[in-house]
Amino acid sequence: MDEKQTYTVSIYTENNIGVLNRISAIFQRRHINLESVNVSKSEIKSVSRITLLVQVTEDQIKKIIGQLEKQVEVIKAYYHTDEATIYxxxxxxxxxxxxxxxxxxxxxxxxxxxxxxxxxxxxxxxxxxxxxxxxxxxxxxxxxxxxxxxxxxxxxxxxxxxxxxxxxxxxxx
The missing domain is CATH 3.30.70.1150 (ACT-like. Chain A, domain 2)
Structure with a gap:
């Protein structure tokens, strides 16, 4: 069984009302706590970036990324280990x-x-x-x-x- 580790999730979205709620519901349904949430505009005009910090297994995060990308407003979602980011x-x-x-x-x-x-x-x-x-x-x-x-x-x-x-x-x- 995979061991839990910390992942930074970057989600590029359209800036629509309720998108953060729908994204957090994906984690809530799986009983996964969001350790931190940050939302801001991104480097792309009219696109927001949501940055989440979660502790899950790699198998869980892969499934979550798939679920996130099925959301209409989500343009692209990524996950990264601490070693792959500057934070x-x-x-x-x-x-x-x-x-x-x-x-x-x-x-x-x-x-x-x-x-x-x-x-x-x-x-x-x-x-x-x-x-x-x-x-x-x-x-x-x-x-x-x-x-x-x-x-x-x-x-x-x-x-x-x-x-x-x-x-x-x-x-x-």
């Missing part, structure tokens, strides 16, 4: 401004984590970090002891190491 997540932390003025350690955490302050006022400051899920989680654990006021993390964004010829595919249609 990042972004996150924002809201912390008390007092930490910057009263705690030398917080500046060391900011510098060592390669994060940056993007907003500051008298009550709070906002710290931004981009990196792998592990880097984001490590920073979360470092900052947690200082009292995080708010935290948000994006879904995975990924670009393949190899060329994806979806543009040429569309020109042929």
């Amino acid at each position: 990042q997540e972004s996150c924002l932390f809201k912390l008390s401004t007092d930490l910057l003025t009263e705690n030398d350690e917080i500046q060391k955490v900011i510098n060592s984590s390669k994060s940056r302050v993007i907003n500051i006022n008298k009550d709070f400051f906002v710290l931004e970090k981009s990196g792998t899920k592990e880097e984001v989680e490590e920073l979360y654990h470092l900052l947690d002891k200082y009292g995080i006021k708010q935290f948000i993390r994006s879904g995975r964004i990924a670009i393949t190491r190899d060329e994806m010829r979806v543009s040429e595919l569309l020109k042929g249609n």
Whole structure:
């Protein structure tokens, strides 16, 4: 039996109402959790790209890609291993401004984590970090002891190491 592993799924779609719902239903019917979801415009005019992160077997992901491509709005779907992609997540932390003025350690955490302050006022400051899920989680654990006021993390964004010829595919249609 195949072993589960993490796959990044890239789905090129028409930008129609309800397409994300129909795509997520394919995973829901199979009791597969979507670990992250990101939707944006793609490199192709009027085509959206949905990027999903899932943990499944290779056999499962092949069947899912087949189901996805049967959807009317789906132009093309791909799956990739972590090794085949360059990926990042972004996150924002809201912390008390007092930490910057009263705690030398917080500046060391900011510098060592390669994060940056993007907003500051008298009550709070906002710290931004981009990196792998592990880097984001490590920073979360470092900052947690200082009292995080708010935290948000994006879904995975990924670009393949190899060329994806979806543009040429569309020109042929």
